[in-house]
Amino acid sequence: MNTVDQIKGFLDEADLEAEQPREDLLVVQLPGERKLFTTVSIRAGAHSVVLDAFVARHPDENLDEVYGWLLEQNRRMGAAHYCVDHLGDIYLTARLPNASISAESIDQVLGTILKHADGDFNAILERGFRSAIEREWRWRLSRGEPTTNLAAFTHLAPNGESDEEPVGERSDKPDGPAAP
Secondary structure (H helix, E strand, O other): OOHHHHHHHHHHHOOOOEEEEEOOEEEEEEEOOOOOEEEEEEEEOOOEEEEEEEEEOOOOOOHHHHHHHHHHHHHHOOOOEEEEOOOOOEEEEEEEEHHHOOHHHHHHHHHHHHHHHHHOHHHHHHHHHHHHHHHHHHHHHHHOOOOHHHHHHHHHOHHHOOOOOOOOOOOOOOOOOOOO
């Protein structure tokens, strides 16, 4: 059984549907709470498997703060880490040697990716898109539009005009020892 088939079997056992757009590639969507879902591409190579998940587009502002915060998070993460592409978009990535592929290793990496893509999402948005969020609050309130999807950012509403409770921050607990 090749590596892709082996991983597909693990995903099937975990009730995660995977698309296979190419022979060496699986794509799975992980449901979230803060972020609707996180799409993870799982690419099998000759010697290793690479898992990549898009987290957020290039921040509009505070690049040093956003990227510095991501580097701090990398210290606490085990199976995956943050990186940016040539456009400055934010990803989570992990690499596993083919010899270490197991249901447990795939579960650990996908769990770490979901925990951080979903759990860190609002913190990334607030740091990198604060002005846009504040503008969105003002626009929606001025027109009587719903603000439900801004609930995590009630503290950014002008003059405390929102009655909604803010969503809590993510835990800063480490994921455990870093993967080799």
